[in-house]
Amino acid sequence: MNVRLMQSPPRIKSYWWKGRPNFGDRLAPLLLAHFGNVISVWADRDKAQVISVGSVLELVPSGWDGYIVGAGKLFQDRPINLPPRDKILAIRGPLSAAWVQGSYAIGDPGLLADEMIALPPKEHDLGVLPHWSDRKLARDPRFLLSDPLIISPATDPLTVIRQIGSCRQIVTSSLHGMIVADAFGIPRRFEYTRRLDKEGGDYKFRDYSASINAPFEPGRLIEASRSRVEDRKHELSDAYRELGRVIRRTDGEVTATRKAVPSLFKRRGTVPEPGLGRDAAGSR
Secondary structure (H helix, E strand, C coil): CCCCCCCCCCEEEEECCCCCCCCCCCHHHHHHHHHHCCEEEECCCCCCCEEECCECHHHCCCCCCCEEEEEECCCCCCCCCCCCHHHEEEECCHHHHCCCCCCCEECCHHHHHHHHCCCCCCCECCEEECCCCCCCHHHCHHHHCCCCEECCCCCCHHHHHHHHHCECCEEECCHHHHHHHHHHCCCEEECCCHHHHHHCCCHHHHHHHHHCCCCCCCCCEECCCHHHHHHHHHHHHHHHHHHHHHHHHHHHHHHHHHHHCHHHHHHHCCCCCCCCCHHHHCCC
8 A cells, every 4th residue: 555645844934023912913924834835933034035914025134035925015105125026926015016026916915814714603793903002992982882802913813813703893903903804804994093103104004905996994894895805815825825836846956955965964064944045044
């Protein structure tokens, strides 16, 4: 009897912002695993092979040659460094894309969040999800009258996704609160918090909204177009699959080289970590 062993997913170095516990940023490794079939470990951005999810394009180092999957800009007018065009697989929205030449998917990877869990039953008429810096929304009397589910952005990301999915409407000051609500087809209302003034204001919200051709109107209940959301989801899924293929191909090439010339790595005292480009061997 022939037994075919399943190849374990390759490991890569990935950067996402972790200055505060925030479910949106912490979606990055989960999405890479689920849709790219790669295991990612956090690395500082100059050593990362992939940057995905979040308003982090301004943080890309000069000369960096990794892959970008769905990141966007935080500030409207700040310049950014970019890798080669063929390594840009997705950009969050058209406002960020105006700074980026090439052909790539448009959309925030958070739109795929609902596909990582089983569809939860609707148990709450209203969910309230504040931005990690917002101290007021969860205590806003306008919404407390509806006995809402208060969702903490510091909670485990999969738990937050399930909680959002269990609500019939969402009120949020979080970008990924909007995005995950749209992924489920849940009407959502955005509430601006002045703390965002220091973080690019409403730029990232307008960038995302433009990606699905939705109006950005704080204080108004919005239900995103299902067809627009599904279009973005298909593009993003394709981008993650392409990333996975590239990484596995590169991983296979490194493994083949290691088997062919094992003495080369033995003399150096190290074995290159599977990955992409110069960062794969930890040379930067």
